[in-house]
Amino acid sequence: MxxxxxxxxxPWKKLKRLQDEKLSFFxxxxxxxxxxxxxxxxxxxxxxPSQIKRVADLxxxxxxxxxxxxxxxxxxxxxxxLSILLKPSEELIKKYLPKKEALKFLLSSILKGxxxxxxxxEKEFRPIFLTATAGTTSQPIPFLYASYDMxxxxxxxxxxxxxxxxxxxxxxxxxxxxxxxxxFWQTVFAGLASNVFMISTGGGRTVGTKGNIRTIVKxxxxxxxxxxxxxxxxxxxxxxxNLKLExxxxxxxxxxxxxxxxxxxxxxxLGSMGAKDVNVIGTYGFTESRCAWVECPTDIGVxxxxxxxxxxxxxxxxxxxxxxxxxxxxxxxxxxxGIDARGTALLRYxxxxxxxxxxxxxxxxxxxxxxxxxxxxxxxxxxxxxIQLTKIKGTVVNLxxxxxxxxxxxxxxxxxxxxxxxxxDPFEIxxxxxxxxxxxxxxxxxxxxxxxxxxxxxxxxxxxxxxxxNNKELETRIEIEEAVKAKKIVDRxxxx
Ligand SMILES: [Zn+2]
Numbered sequence: 001m002x003x004x005x006x007x008x009x010x011p012w013k014k015l016k017r018l019q020d021e022k023l024s025f026f027x028x029x030x031x032x033x034x035x036x037x038x039x040x041x042x043x044x045x046x047x048x049p050s051q052i053k054r055v056a057d058l059x060x061x062x063x064x065x066x067x068x069x070x071x072x073x074x075x076x077x078x079x080x081x082l083s084i085l086l087k088p089s090e091e092l093i094k095k096y097l098p099k100k101e102a103l104k105f106l107l108s109s110i111l112k113g114x115x116x117x118x119x120x121x122e123k124e125f126r127p128i129f130l131t132a133t134a135g136t137t138s139q140p141i142p143f144l145y146a147s148y149d150m151x152x153x154x155x156x157x158x159x160x161x162x163x164x165x166x167x168x169x170x171x172x173x174x175x176x177x178x179x180x181x182x183x184f185w186q187t188v189f190a191g192l193a194s195n196v197f198m199i200s201t202g203g204g205r206t207v208g209t210k211g212n213i214r215t216i217v218k219x220x221x222x223x224x225x226x227x228x229x230x231x232x233x234x235x236x237x238x239x240x241x242n243l244k245l246e247x248x249x250x251x252x253x254x255x256x257x258x259x260x261x262x263x264x265x266x267x268x269x270l271g272s273m274g275a276k277d278v279n280v281i282g283t284y285g286f287t288e289s290r291c292a293w294v295e296c297p298t299d300i301g302v303x304x305x306x307x308x309x310x311x312x313x314x315x316x317x318x319x320x321x322x323x324x325x326x327x328x329x330x331x332x333x334x335x336x337x338g339i340d341a342r343g344t345a346l347l348r349y350x351x352x353x354x355x356x357x358x359x360x361x362x363x364x365x366x367x368x369x370x371x372x373x374x375x376x377x378x379x380x381x382x383x384x385x386x387i388q389l390t391k392i393k394g395t396v397v398n399l400x401x402x403x404x405x406x407x408x409x410x411x412x413x414x415x416x417x418x419x420x421x422x423x424x425d426p427f428e429i430x431x432x433x434x435x436x437x438x439x440x441x442x443x444x445x446x447x448x449x450x451x452x453x454x455x456x457x458x459x460x461x462x463x464x465x466x467x468x469x470n471n472k473e474l475e476t477r478i479e480i481e482e483a484v485k486a487k488k489i490v491d492r493x494x495x496x
Contacts, residue, residue, distance in 0.1 A: 006162075008159060008307065008369045009368065012361055012370045015310045016310070018310070020055055023054065023055060023337070023339045024054065026340065027049045027347075028050060029097065029101055030086055030341075030342075031086070031347060032096060033092050033097050034087055034092060036079070036083040039096070040083075047061060055316075058316065058325075058337070059325065062348070063335065063349070064350065065349075065350045065352075066141075066350070069084070069288075070141065084344055084346070085144060085343060085344055086341070086345050088121050088125055090117065105117060108120070123147065124146060124147070124148050125146050125342050125343075128145065130142045130143060130145065131145075131180050131185055131287055132180050132287060143287050143288060143290055145290060146343045148343075149342050149343050152290075153186065153189045153290065154193035155193070156292065156309065157187075157192070157193040158194050159307075160293075161190050161194040161196060162194075163307050164281055164296065165297050170223065171197045171221040172197065172198040172223040173199050173212070173215060173219065174191070174200040174201070175202075175204075175212055175225065175231065176227065176254060177204070177205060177230075177484040177485070178205070178206055179484050181484075182292065183285065184200070186285060186292045197219075199215060199221075201215060203227075203230060204233075204480060204481045205482060205484070209234055209480075213241070217243065220248075221248060222247060222250055223248075223251075225254075226254065227253065227254050227486070229414075229478065229480060231266070232414070233480045235270060239269055245275055246273070246275055246276070248273075248275055249270060249275040249277055250279050251279070251281065252281045253280065253281070253283065254283055254285075256284040256306075257282070257378045257379065257400075258280065258303075258376070260301055261409060261410055264410075267280060267300055278300075279300075280300065282306075284374065284376070288346055289313065289338065291309070291312070291313075293306035295307075295376060296364060298366050303376040304364050304365075304373065305364070305375050306374040306376060307364065307367075308372050311340070312340045313336060313339060313340075314339060315334060315336060315359055315372065316335040317334060319332055320332065320354070328361055329357060329358050329359070331357065331358060332354070332358060333350060333354055334355050335348055336349045336351055351381060353380050354378065354379045355374060355375050355377065358374075359372050359373065359374050360373050379400045380400055385397055385399055385419065387419060387430045388430045389429060389431075395460070397461055401458075401459055402417065402459055403417075405459065406436075409451070411439055411447060412436055412438060413437045413439045413471065413474075414436070414437045414478070415437070416434075416435040416474065416478050417488065417489045417490070418491075418492060419433075419489075419492065426493075432462075432463050433463060433467065434463040434467070435469055435474060436466065436468060436474070437470060438468065451463070451466065
Protein backbone atom coordinates (compact mmCIF):
# COMPACT_ATOMS: atom_id res chain seq x y z
CA MET A 1 0.00 0.00 0.00
CA UNK A 2 0.92 3.64 -0.20
CA UNK A 3 4.08 4.82 1.47
CA UNK A 4 3.92 7.11 4.49
CA UNK A 5 5.33 10.11 2.61
CA UNK A 6 2.50 11.87 0.81
CA UNK A 7 3.61 11.65 -2.75
CA UNK A 8 1.17 14.31 -3.91
CA UNK A 9 3.21 16.97 -2.08
CA UNK A 10 6.70 16.03 -3.33
CA PRO A 11 8.49 18.63 -5.45
CA TRP A 12 7.43 18.31 -9.10
CA LYS A 13 11.02 17.82 -10.21
CA LYS A 14 11.24 14.72 -8.06
CA LEU A 15 7.83 13.48 -9.18
CA LYS A 16 8.78 14.03 -12.80
CA ARG A 17 11.89 11.90 -12.39
CA LEU A 18 9.83 9.18 -10.74
CA GLN A 19 7.29 9.35 -13.56
CA ASP A 20 10.00 8.98 -16.22
CA GLU A 21 11.52 6.01 -14.41
CA LYS A 22 8.21 4.28 -13.88
CA LEU A 23 7.18 4.80 -17.49
CA SER A 24 10.42 3.36 -18.80
CA PHE A 25 10.30 0.44 -16.36
CA PHE A 26 6.66 -0.30 -17.12
CA UNK A 27 7.19 -0.50 -20.87
CA UNK A 28 10.32 -2.64 -20.61
CA UNK A 29 9.22 -4.90 -17.83
CA UNK A 30 5.45 -5.28 -18.38
CA UNK A 31 3.92 -3.74 -21.46
CA UNK A 32 6.27 -4.92 -24.18
CA UNK A 33 6.81 -8.45 -22.87
CA UNK A 34 3.23 -9.19 -21.81
CA UNK A 35 0.90 -7.15 -24.04
CA UNK A 36 0.59 -8.86 -27.45
CA UNK A 37 -1.13 -5.77 -28.84
CA UNK A 38 1.57 -3.28 -27.92
CA UNK A 39 4.46 -5.64 -28.68
CA UNK A 40 3.09 -5.94 -32.19
CA UNK A 41 2.57 -2.18 -32.46
CA UNK A 42 6.06 -1.27 -31.24
CA UNK A 43 7.68 -3.95 -33.42
CA UNK A 44 5.75 -2.73 -36.44
CA UNK A 45 7.07 0.78 -35.94
CA UNK A 46 10.56 -0.46 -35.06
CA UNK A 47 10.48 1.11 -31.61
CA UNK A 48 12.57 -0.69 -29.01
CA PRO A 49 11.20 -0.59 -25.46
CA SER A 50 14.63 0.51 -24.25
CA GLN A 51 14.29 3.69 -26.36
CA ILE A 52 11.54 4.99 -24.07
CA LYS A 53 13.45 6.47 -21.17
CA ARG A 54 11.20 9.41 -20.35
CA VAL A 55 7.82 10.94 -21.13
CA ALA A 56 9.41 13.09 -23.83
CA ASP A 57 10.36 9.88 -25.72
CA LEU A 58 6.73 8.83 -26.24
CA UNK A 59 6.41 10.95 -29.40
CA UNK A 60 7.06 8.27 -32.07
CA UNK A 61 4.58 5.78 -30.55
CA UNK A 62 1.29 5.75 -32.44
CA UNK A 63 -1.83 6.63 -30.46
CA UNK A 64 -4.45 4.09 -29.46
CA UNK A 65 -8.00 5.22 -30.20
CA UNK A 66 -11.43 4.15 -29.07
CA UNK A 67 -11.93 2.79 -32.57
CA UNK A 68 -8.90 0.51 -32.14
CA UNK A 69 -10.46 -0.87 -28.96
CA UNK A 70 -13.83 -1.37 -30.65
CA UNK A 71 -12.14 -3.19 -33.54
CA UNK A 72 -10.35 -5.50 -31.09
CA UNK A 73 -13.65 -6.12 -29.38
CA UNK A 74 -15.26 -7.05 -32.69
CA UNK A 75 -12.56 -9.55 -33.61
CA UNK A 76 -13.70 -13.17 -34.00
CA UNK A 77 -10.36 -14.37 -32.72
CA UNK A 78 -10.54 -14.54 -28.91
CA UNK A 79 -6.77 -14.13 -28.61
CA UNK A 80 -6.89 -10.90 -30.53
CA UNK A 81 -9.84 -9.70 -28.47
CA LEU A 82 -7.81 -10.13 -25.30
CA SER A 83 -4.52 -8.94 -26.78
CA ILE A 84 -4.74 -5.59 -24.96
CA LEU A 85 -4.47 -7.42 -21.61
CA LEU A 86 -1.16 -8.13 -19.91
CA LYS A 87 -0.77 -11.88 -19.95
CA PRO A 88 2.61 -13.22 -18.85
CA SER A 89 3.95 -16.74 -19.28
CA GLU A 90 7.26 -18.46 -18.66
CA GLU A 91 7.89 -18.46 -22.38
CA LEU A 92 7.32 -14.69 -22.70
CA ILE A 93 9.49 -14.03 -19.66
CA LYS A 94 12.35 -15.95 -21.25
CA LYS A 95 11.88 -14.36 -24.62
CA TYR A 96 11.16 -10.70 -23.94
CA LEU A 97 12.17 -9.69 -20.45
CA PRO A 98 15.55 -8.00 -19.98
CA LYS A 99 18.02 -10.73 -18.88
CA LYS A 100 18.42 -9.53 -15.33
CA GLU A 101 14.68 -9.32 -14.81
CA ALA A 102 14.02 -12.68 -16.44
CA LEU A 103 16.63 -14.32 -14.24
CA LYS A 104 14.79 -13.26 -11.11
CA PHE A 105 11.65 -15.03 -12.28
CA LEU A 106 13.43 -18.10 -13.53
CA LEU A 107 15.49 -18.43 -10.39
CA SER A 108 12.35 -18.43 -8.29
CA SER A 109 10.92 -21.06 -10.63
CA ILE A 110 14.01 -23.23 -10.14
CA LEU A 111 14.09 -22.78 -6.39
CA LYS A 112 10.38 -23.02 -5.66
CA GLY A 113 9.06 -24.90 -8.66
CA UNK A 114 7.19 -24.04 -11.83
CA UNK A 115 3.85 -24.22 -10.07
CA UNK A 116 4.98 -21.49 -7.67
CA UNK A 117 5.89 -19.17 -10.54
CA UNK A 118 2.57 -19.84 -12.26
CA UNK A 119 0.62 -19.16 -9.09
CA UNK A 120 2.50 -15.93 -8.48
CA UNK A 121 1.88 -14.69 -11.99
CA GLU A 122 -1.80 -15.58 -11.73
CA LYS A 123 -2.11 -13.74 -8.48
CA GLU A 124 -0.72 -10.58 -9.99
CA PHE A 125 -2.23 -10.70 -13.46
CA ARG A 126 -5.46 -12.71 -13.52
CA PRO A 127 -8.43 -10.45 -14.28
CA ILE A 128 -10.91 -10.55 -11.42
CA PHE A 129 -13.06 -7.46 -11.87
CA LEU A 130 -14.43 -5.27 -14.60
CA THR A 131 -16.08 -1.96 -15.27
CA ALA A 132 -17.48 -1.09 -18.67
CA THR A 133 -18.16 2.01 -20.70
CA ALA A 134 -21.79 3.05 -20.47
CA GLY A 135 -22.23 2.29 -24.17
CA THR A 136 -25.14 4.57 -25.04
CA THR A 137 -24.11 4.74 -28.67
CA SER A 138 -21.91 1.68 -29.18
CA GLN A 139 -21.26 -1.71 -27.61
CA PRO A 140 -20.00 -1.34 -24.05
CA ILE A 141 -16.25 -1.99 -23.88
CA PRO A 142 -15.12 -3.92 -20.79
CA PHE A 143 -11.95 -2.99 -18.91
CA LEU A 144 -10.41 -5.63 -16.73
CA TYR A 145 -8.68 -5.36 -13.37
CA ALA A 146 -6.29 -7.79 -11.70
CA SER A 147 -5.98 -7.80 -7.92
CA TYR A 148 -3.02 -5.45 -8.35
CA ASP A 149 -5.37 -2.94 -10.03
CA MET A 150 -7.86 -3.33 -7.19
CA UNK A 151 -5.11 -2.25 -4.80
CA UNK A 152 -4.51 0.73 -7.07
CA UNK A 153 -8.23 1.52 -7.07
CA UNK A 154 -7.93 1.80 -3.30
CA UNK A 155 -4.84 4.00 -3.54
CA UNK A 156 -6.67 6.34 -5.92
CA UNK A 157 -9.67 6.24 -3.61
CA UNK A 158 -7.59 7.26 -0.64
CA UNK A 159 -6.07 10.13 -2.58
CA UNK A 160 -9.52 11.27 -3.74
CA UNK A 161 -10.76 11.41 -0.15
CA UNK A 162 -7.63 13.36 0.88
CA UNK A 163 -7.87 15.86 -1.98
CA UNK A 164 -11.55 16.46 -1.23
CA UNK A 165 -10.55 17.17 2.35
CA UNK A 166 -12.74 14.54 4.00
CA UNK A 167 -12.01 13.85 7.66
CA UNK A 168 -12.30 10.54 9.48
CA UNK A 169 -15.45 11.39 11.41
CA UNK A 170 -17.32 12.83 8.41
CA UNK A 171 -19.97 10.71 6.74
CA UNK A 172 -20.78 10.26 3.05
CA UNK A 173 -23.76 9.17 1.00
CA UNK A 174 -22.89 7.73 -2.41
CA UNK A 175 -25.88 7.84 -4.77
CA UNK A 176 -24.13 6.80 -7.98
CA UNK A 177 -26.27 4.17 -9.69
CA UNK A 178 -25.30 0.63 -8.87
CA UNK A 179 -23.75 -0.65 -12.11
CA UNK A 180 -20.44 -2.02 -13.40
CA UNK A 181 -19.36 1.60 -13.90
CA UNK A 182 -16.16 3.18 -12.68
CA UNK A 183 -17.91 6.03 -10.82
CA PHE A 184 -19.81 3.73 -8.47
CA TRP A 185 -16.88 1.43 -7.70
CA GLN A 186 -14.21 4.12 -7.42
CA THR A 187 -16.41 5.80 -4.81
CA VAL A 188 -17.03 2.56 -2.90
CA PHE A 189 -13.31 1.77 -2.86
CA ALA A 190 -12.47 5.32 -1.79
CA GLY A 191 -14.62 4.81 1.30
CA LEU A 192 -13.20 1.36 2.06
CA ALA A 193 -9.58 2.46 1.66
CA SER A 194 -9.95 5.61 3.74
CA ASN A 195 -11.66 4.09 6.74
CA VAL A 196 -14.50 6.59 6.58
CA PHE A 197 -18.21 5.90 6.90
CA MET A 198 -19.94 5.73 3.54
CA ILE A 199 -23.31 4.38 2.48
CA SER A 200 -23.68 3.43 -1.17
CA THR A 201 -27.40 3.26 -1.84
CA GLY A 202 -27.17 2.50 -5.55
CA GLY A 203 -29.04 5.67 -6.51
CA GLY A 204 -32.67 6.11 -7.51
CA ARG A 205 -33.40 2.74 -9.06
CA THR A 206 -32.66 0.76 -5.92
CA VAL A 207 -34.06 2.63 -2.92
CA GLY A 208 -35.81 5.51 -4.69
CA THR A 209 -35.44 9.19 -3.89
CA LYS A 210 -37.55 8.70 -0.78
CA GLY A 211 -35.10 6.09 0.48
CA ASN A 212 -32.11 8.30 -0.27
CA ILE A 213 -33.65 11.27 1.53
CA ARG A 214 -34.60 9.11 4.49
CA THR A 215 -30.97 7.99 4.69
CA ILE A 216 -29.70 11.57 4.50
CA VAL A 217 -31.96 12.64 7.36
CA LYS A 218 -30.92 9.66 9.48
CA UNK A 219 -27.18 9.51 8.76
CA UNK A 220 -26.55 13.26 8.38
CA UNK A 221 -23.74 13.00 5.82
CA UNK A 222 -21.48 15.97 5.16
CA UNK A 223 -20.70 14.64 1.66
CA UNK A 224 -23.17 13.69 -1.05
CA UNK A 225 -21.68 12.01 -4.13
CA UNK A 226 -23.45 11.19 -7.39
CA UNK A 227 -24.40 12.30 -10.87
CA UNK A 228 -25.32 16.00 -11.22
CA UNK A 229 -28.93 15.37 -12.31
CA UNK A 230 -29.70 12.91 -9.57
CA UNK A 231 -28.05 14.83 -6.75
CA UNK A 232 -29.89 17.97 -7.89
CA UNK A 233 -33.14 16.00 -7.93
CA UNK A 234 -32.58 14.73 -4.38
CA UNK A 235 -31.87 18.23 -3.10
CA UNK A 236 -34.92 19.70 -4.84
CA UNK A 237 -37.15 16.96 -3.42
CA UNK A 238 -35.74 17.57 0.06
CA UNK A 239 -36.43 21.27 -0.35
CA UNK A 240 -40.05 20.60 -1.39
CA UNK A 241 -40.44 18.75 1.87
CA ASN A 242 -39.03 21.70 3.82
CA LEU A 243 -36.21 19.64 5.27
CA LYS A 244 -33.27 21.18 7.08
CA LEU A 245 -29.96 19.82 5.78
CA GLU A 246 -27.54 22.13 7.58
CA UNK A 247 -25.01 19.26 8.00
CA UNK A 248 -24.65 18.66 4.23
CA UNK A 249 -22.21 21.05 2.55
CA UNK A 250 -19.90 19.02 0.31
CA UNK A 251 -21.37 17.98 -3.01
CA UNK A 252 -19.20 15.76 -5.22
CA UNK A 253 -20.38 15.25 -8.78
CA UNK A 254 -19.44 12.79 -11.48
CA UNK A 255 -19.04 15.51 -14.07
CA UNK A 256 -15.81 16.68 -15.60
CA UNK A 257 -17.06 20.14 -16.45
CA UNK A 258 -19.39 21.89 -14.05
CA UNK A 259 -20.85 25.23 -15.09
CA UNK A 260 -20.48 27.87 -12.42
CA UNK A 261 -24.22 28.59 -12.75
CA UNK A 262 -25.02 24.98 -11.90
CA UNK A 263 -22.67 24.97 -8.89
CA UNK A 264 -24.37 28.18 -7.77
CA UNK A 265 -27.89 26.65 -8.12
CA UNK A 266 -26.82 23.68 -5.98
CA UNK A 267 -25.19 25.88 -3.36
CA UNK A 268 -28.24 28.19 -3.19
CA UNK A 269 -30.53 25.21 -2.81
CA LEU A 270 -28.47 23.81 0.04
CA GLY A 271 -28.12 27.28 1.52
CA SER A 272 -31.91 27.58 1.63
CA MET A 273 -31.97 24.37 3.68
CA GLY A 274 -29.54 25.73 6.25
CA ALA A 275 -26.12 24.63 4.90
CA LYS A 276 -23.17 27.03 5.05
CA ASP A 277 -19.80 27.11 3.22
CA VAL A 278 -21.02 24.81 0.46
CA ASN A 279 -18.39 23.37 -1.90
CA VAL A 280 -19.32 21.67 -5.14
CA ILE A 281 -16.49 19.41 -6.30
CA GLY A 282 -16.12 18.02 -9.83
CA THR A 283 -14.55 14.68 -10.69
CA TYR A 284 -12.99 13.40 -13.88
CA GLY A 285 -12.43 9.82 -14.89
CA PHE A 286 -12.99 7.47 -17.78
CA THR A 287 -13.53 3.74 -17.86
CA GLU A 288 -10.29 3.29 -19.81
CA SER A 289 -8.18 4.82 -17.00
CA ARG A 290 -9.79 2.69 -14.29
CA CYS A 291 -9.44 5.59 -11.85
CA ALA A 292 -10.80 9.06 -11.17
CA TRP A 293 -9.31 12.47 -10.36
CA VAL A 294 -10.88 15.26 -8.35
CA GLU A 295 -10.83 18.98 -7.70
CA CYS A 296 -9.96 20.21 -4.24
CA PRO A 297 -12.56 22.36 -2.42
CA THR A 298 -12.63 25.97 -3.61
CA ASP A 299 -15.11 28.83 -3.78
CA ILE A 300 -17.95 28.25 -6.25
CA GLY A 301 -16.46 30.59 -8.85
CA VAL A 302 -13.02 28.91 -9.13
CA UNK A 303 -11.80 25.44 -10.04
CA UNK A 304 -8.52 23.94 -8.85
CA UNK A 305 -8.41 21.57 -11.83
CA UNK A 306 -8.09 17.80 -11.46
CA UNK A 307 -5.23 16.56 -9.30
CA UNK A 308 -3.54 13.74 -11.20
CA UNK A 309 -1.30 10.87 -10.07
CA UNK A 310 2.06 11.22 -11.86
CA UNK A 311 3.38 8.00 -10.33
CA UNK A 312 0.53 6.03 -11.90
CA UNK A 313 -0.13 7.68 -15.26
CA UNK A 314 1.14 10.08 -17.88
CA UNK A 315 -1.11 12.72 -19.40
CA UNK A 316 -0.22 14.41 -22.63
CA UNK A 317 -2.18 17.15 -24.38
CA UNK A 318 -2.08 16.96 -28.15
CA UNK A 319 -3.31 18.90 -31.13
CA UNK A 320 -6.25 16.74 -32.32
CA UNK A 321 -5.51 17.47 -35.95
CA UNK A 322 -1.74 16.98 -36.11
CA UNK A 323 -1.21 14.72 -33.10
CA UNK A 324 1.61 16.97 -31.94
CA UNK A 325 2.24 17.20 -28.20
CA UNK A 326 1.44 20.68 -26.87
CA UNK A 327 3.22 22.61 -24.13
CA UNK A 328 1.89 23.37 -20.63
CA UNK A 329 -1.43 25.18 -20.39
CA UNK A 330 -2.45 24.83 -24.04
CA UNK A 331 -5.88 23.66 -25.20
CA UNK A 332 -5.97 20.23 -26.80
CA UNK A 333 -6.99 16.61 -26.56
CA UNK A 334 -6.06 14.54 -23.51
CA UNK A 335 -3.96 11.44 -24.09
CA UNK A 336 -3.57 8.89 -21.31
CA UNK A 337 -0.90 6.28 -20.57
CA GLY A 338 -1.12 4.00 -17.55
CA ILE A 339 2.31 3.30 -16.04
CA ASP A 340 1.31 0.97 -13.23
CA ALA A 341 -1.30 -1.28 -14.78
CA ARG A 342 -2.11 -4.95 -14.92
CA GLY A 343 -5.23 -6.24 -16.67
CA THR A 344 -6.12 -3.83 -19.49
CA ALA A 345 -3.08 -1.64 -20.17
CA LEU A 346 -3.15 1.38 -22.47
CA LEU A 347 -0.34 3.32 -24.07
CA ARG A 348 -1.01 6.80 -25.48
CA TYR A 349 -4.77 6.42 -25.44
CA UNK A 350 -6.60 9.27 -27.17
CA UNK A 351 -9.50 10.08 -24.86
CA UNK A 352 -11.21 12.35 -27.38
CA UNK A 353 -11.77 14.74 -24.47
CA UNK A 354 -10.85 18.31 -25.28
CA UNK A 355 -9.39 20.32 -22.43
CA UNK A 356 -9.34 24.07 -22.41
CA UNK A 357 -6.33 25.26 -20.44
CA UNK A 358 -4.54 21.90 -20.80
CA UNK A 359 -2.36 20.69 -17.94
CA UNK A 360 -0.48 22.88 -15.49
CA UNK A 361 2.58 21.81 -13.51
CA UNK A 362 2.72 24.51 -10.83
CA UNK A 363 1.64 23.64 -7.28
CA UNK A 364 -2.09 23.96 -6.61
CA UNK A 365 -2.75 27.43 -5.16
CA UNK A 366 -5.63 26.03 -3.08
CA UNK A 367 -4.18 22.91 -1.42
CA UNK A 368 -0.46 23.06 -2.21
CA UNK A 369 -0.28 19.67 -3.92
CA UNK A 370 2.49 19.54 -6.50
CA UNK A 371 0.98 17.09 -8.98
CA UNK A 372 0.08 18.08 -12.55
CA UNK A 373 -3.45 19.43 -12.72
CA UNK A 374 -5.76 18.95 -15.69
CA UNK A 375 -8.02 21.95 -16.29
CA UNK A 376 -11.63 21.19 -15.45
CA UNK A 377 -12.90 22.81 -18.61
CA UNK A 378 -13.24 19.49 -20.43
CA UNK A 379 -15.55 18.75 -23.33
CA UNK A 380 -16.12 15.01 -23.40
CA UNK A 381 -15.80 13.01 -26.59
CA UNK A 382 -19.34 11.74 -26.44
CA UNK A 383 -22.34 13.74 -27.57
CA UNK A 384 -20.90 15.25 -30.71
CA UNK A 385 -23.69 14.71 -33.23
CA UNK A 386 -24.23 15.49 -36.81
CA ILE A 387 -27.55 17.24 -37.18
CA GLN A 388 -29.13 18.30 -40.41
CA LEU A 389 -31.07 21.42 -39.55
CA THR A 390 -31.47 22.66 -43.10
CA LYS A 391 -31.78 20.92 -46.44
CA ILE A 392 -28.33 22.16 -47.39
CA LYS A 393 -25.88 20.34 -45.17
CA GLY A 394 -25.43 18.61 -41.85
CA THR A 395 -24.06 20.64 -38.97
CA VAL A 396 -21.84 19.01 -36.40
CA VAL A 397 -23.33 20.03 -33.10
CA ASN A 398 -21.47 19.57 -29.87
CA LEU A 399 -24.27 18.82 -27.49
CA UNK A 400 -21.85 19.07 -24.56
CA UNK A 401 -21.62 22.79 -25.15
CA UNK A 402 -25.39 23.17 -25.34
CA UNK A 403 -25.71 21.10 -22.17
CA UNK A 404 -23.21 23.37 -20.46
CA UNK A 405 -25.14 26.50 -21.50
CA UNK A 406 -28.44 25.10 -20.23
CA UNK A 407 -26.97 23.92 -16.91
CA UNK A 408 -25.31 27.27 -16.47
CA UNK A 409 -28.48 29.26 -17.21
CA UNK A 410 -29.76 31.18 -14.17
CA UNK A 411 -33.42 30.78 -15.21
CA UNK A 412 -33.48 27.05 -15.95
CA UNK A 413 -34.33 24.53 -13.27
CA UNK A 414 -34.12 21.44 -15.48
CA UNK A 415 -34.25 20.54 -19.17
CA UNK A 416 -34.21 17.90 -21.86
CA UNK A 417 -33.18 18.13 -25.50
CA UNK A 418 -34.84 16.00 -28.13
CA UNK A 419 -33.51 15.47 -31.63
CA UNK A 420 -36.12 14.19 -34.04
CA UNK A 421 -37.04 14.12 -37.70
CA UNK A 422 -39.54 16.73 -38.87
CA UNK A 423 -42.98 15.08 -38.99
CA UNK A 424 -41.20 11.80 -38.08
CA ASP A 425 -40.30 11.47 -41.75
CA PRO A 426 -36.85 9.84 -42.16
CA PHE A 427 -36.18 11.87 -45.30
CA GLU A 428 -36.97 15.19 -43.66
CA ILE A 429 -34.58 17.56 -41.89
CA UNK A 430 -33.76 17.24 -38.19
CA UNK A 431 -35.47 19.15 -35.42
CA UNK A 432 -34.08 20.27 -32.12
CA UNK A 433 -36.59 20.64 -29.27
CA UNK A 434 -36.05 21.94 -25.78
CA UNK A 435 -38.26 20.73 -22.95
CA UNK A 436 -37.68 22.99 -20.02
CA UNK A 437 -38.77 23.67 -16.47
CA UNK A 438 -37.97 27.22 -15.35
CA UNK A 439 -37.11 28.44 -11.90
CA UNK A 440 -39.86 30.36 -10.11
CA UNK A 441 -38.60 33.87 -10.90
CA UNK A 442 -38.24 33.25 -14.66
CA UNK A 443 -40.83 34.30 -17.24
CA UNK A 444 -41.82 31.99 -20.08
CA UNK A 445 -42.60 34.68 -22.67
CA UNK A 446 -39.18 36.34 -22.56
CA UNK A 447 -37.25 33.10 -22.02
CA UNK A 448 -37.88 31.53 -25.40
CA UNK A 449 -36.53 34.47 -27.38
CA UNK A 450 -33.57 34.96 -25.08
CA UNK A 451 -32.45 31.32 -25.09
CA UNK A 452 -32.65 31.08 -28.86
CA UNK A 453 -30.66 34.26 -29.32
CA UNK A 454 -28.05 32.96 -26.93
CA UNK A 455 -27.93 29.57 -28.68
CA UNK A 456 -27.58 31.22 -32.05
CA UNK A 457 -24.71 33.44 -31.01
CA UNK A 458 -22.84 30.83 -28.94
CA UNK A 459 -23.68 27.49 -30.57
CA UNK A 460 -24.94 28.49 -34.01
CA UNK A 461 -28.17 26.54 -33.58
CA UNK A 462 -31.66 27.38 -32.35
CA UNK A 463 -34.42 25.22 -30.95
CA UNK A 464 -37.27 24.57 -33.38
CA UNK A 465 -39.53 24.05 -30.42
CA UNK A 466 -39.44 25.15 -26.78
CA UNK A 467 -41.91 23.35 -24.52
CA UNK A 468 -42.45 24.49 -20.95
CA UNK A 469 -43.09 21.73 -18.42
CA ASN A 470 -43.49 21.62 -14.68
CA ASN A 471 -40.97 19.86 -12.50
CA LYS A 472 -42.87 16.54 -12.33
CA GLU A 473 -43.46 16.38 -16.09
CA LEU A 474 -39.83 17.07 -16.83
CA GLU A 475 -38.56 14.53 -14.32
CA THR A 476 -40.81 11.91 -15.90
CA ARG A 477 -39.35 12.75 -19.32
CA ILE A 478 -35.74 12.40 -18.18
CA GLU A 479 -36.58 9.28 -16.13
CA ILE A 480 -34.70 10.59 -13.15
CA GLU A 481 -35.84 7.76 -10.87
CA GLU A 482 -35.48 4.81 -13.23
CA ALA A 483 -32.60 5.53 -15.59
CA VAL A 484 -28.96 4.79 -14.71
CA LYS A 485 -28.17 8.08 -16.38
CA ALA A 486 -30.88 10.74 -16.63
CA LYS A 487 -32.08 11.04 -20.23
CA LYS A 488 -31.12 14.66 -20.79
CA ILE A 489 -30.49 14.28 -24.50
CA VAL A 490 -32.71 11.99 -26.53
CA ASP A 491 -32.12 11.19 -30.16
CA ARG A 492 -35.37 9.97 -31.70
CA UNK A 493 -34.18 9.98 -35.28
CA UNK A 494 -34.47 6.70 -37.12
CA UNK A 495 -31.19 4.86 -36.87
CA UNK A 496 -29.62 4.04 -40.22
ZN1 LIG B 1 -5.61 21.56 -4.87
